[in-house]
Amino acid sequence: MSNRTVGIAVIGCGDIVMTQHLPALMENSSVTVTAVCDTDPLRAEKAGMISGCAYHTTDYLRILADTQVEAVIVCTPPWVTPDITMDALRAGKDVLCEKPMATSVTMAEKVAAVERQSGRLLQVGFTYRHGPLMDALQDWIASGRLGRPLQIRLGIYDEVWDPEGNPEHYQRILNTLRHGPPCIHDGAHAADHLAFLTNSHPIRVAALGLATRPEFPAANYNSALIEFANGDQAKLEIGWFYPHLPAGEFQILGPGGLAYLDRSNNEAVLKTGEVTERVQLSEDRVRSCFRAQLTKFLDYHQSRRTPVPGSREGIASLRLSLAIVEAMDTGNPVDMKQGDIM
Ligand SMILES: NC(=O)c1ccc[n+]([C@@H]2O[C@H](COP(=O)([O-])OP(=O)(O)OC[C@H]3O[C@@H](n4cnc5c(N)ncnc54)[C@H](O)[C@@H]3O)[C@@H](O)[C@H]2O)c1
Structure with a gap:
């Protein structure tokens, strides 16, 4: 991996982001947390302050339009996650989306189809x-x-x-x-x-x-x-x-x-x-698994290999x-x- 950091944004800044994803991102020297987003402005602001990122927003489309953002981590509830994941893939970002990737197989397959069409990569957050x-x-x-x-x-x-x-x-x-x-x-x-x-x-x-x-x-x-x-x-x-x-x-x-x-x-x-x-x-096992998950996501982002666990594993689950x-x-x-x- 080169010395250049990967610009990553987080969409959805609830419990799992504040307790696990942000600490993992912030201790990883290959990452710059570029921006964070939550529809709840207080949550967006808090995550922005803790991460020291360039900006926080309540509108994820602002993040998707940002060329500094190369990849996004989508941590919204699963009935919200598929639409944001598809928008992010279409916008040219690699995505690590939280599990489950959807709440229906039809929707999960739609996400997988967009992944294929976009040529971008999707990893699913089967952290453990x-x-x-x-x-x-x-x-x-x-x-x-x-x-x-x-x-x-x-x-x-x-x-x-x-x-x-x-x-x-x-x-x-x-x-x-x-x-x-x-x-x-x-x-x-x-x-x-x-x-x-x-x-x-x-x-x-x-x-x-x-x-x-x-x-x-x-x-x-x-x-x-x-x-x-x-x-x-x-x-x-x-x-x-x-x-x-x-x-x-x-x-x-x-x-x-x-x-x-x-x-x-x-x-x-x-x-x-x-x-x-x-x-x-x-x-702590949980902390260690989140760190390993992020390392793999960065490896896939660099190598362009198909992530495992990706949409295939997400749909099977x-x-x-x-x-x-x-x-x-x-x-x-x-x-x-x-x-x-x-
Ligand atoms: N991998 C793991 O170990 C693990 C652990 C816990 C939760 N999760 C998963 O992570 C996801 C989030 O869980 P959580 O416990 O943090 O939930 P949460 O409700 O605490 O956080 C979700 C956040 O998403 C925000 N949000 C909703 N719609 C949004 C939108 N359109 N744009 C931006 N932000 C939006 C909400 O305001 C909220 O802050 C769920 O899918 C859950 O299953 C994974």
Whole structure:
């Protein structure tokens, strides 16, 4: 990479930008944060102040017209993200868009078509597939240390229910539920992990949903059993809006052993026979994954190689999330058709 920095702008300056994307951008010496945008002027101003960028704006079209901006990171809610992503690609910018890349496959495919036509690059923010811990898990699986078939157990509990203590968060998550249950949102990461780890594609999904309060617009607890073409199976649980959250699971069981991600210790562990192997990070896993994601985005921007995870992985993840929704809504297992295979 040359000494020249890449001019990057951020569109949507909410929670994930302030806590993760901006710190990653600001510590990367290959990047100049050129501009930030949020429709909420106070958020735009705050992100502008913290990043020290040239300007902040409430109008993303100003950013797209700026020739100093070579690439944009789109961190808006997923029902807003596709239109901004397509506008950015058409304006000649490479894009890192947050997950999920859309809330329907039709819209995600439209984004992918614009990506192809524009000749620009699109990376999708499946942040946690990056870095040494997921690489270790993938390597242990691919090298046969666990044997086959695998049983993958993923559990994600997030978004504590605290309407009085944190009304802004309550309203934001309630509104997110209006655009689909958690398996579309947090489930986007889980679906991507399953594709990454199994190196296969889902063929059958059974699922149940539970709305624990009548005012919730969608099931806030989602569970699914997923069968993959290669014979692996997965059990997925995602729960939002409980007053107390259990610890999540990330375990991979095979006839040869057990591997797991210990999120609280920032480590991946393999147990086979008498042997235990560990890969441990010396820093917070989330921070490390956001840094690795940005490094890859910059590499793709320079090399012009197709980003992974890109629109292909984004659409595959969404197909699985939406199959889970269909199975929850109908009460019947869903067979994923040939067309569902990316
Ligand atoms: N990769 C990850 O680990 C991760 C983690 C959390 C959230 N996310 C994703 O990031 C996205 C944002 O999540 P969040 O928690 O920061 O939400 P948020 O609601 O806190 O932030 C979204 C921001 O986008 C702004 N916005 C909406 N429409 C806009 C527009 N047209 N132009 C400019 N700004 C606009 C909103 O005002 C808000 O500030 C979601 O898609 C979410 O799924 C990813």
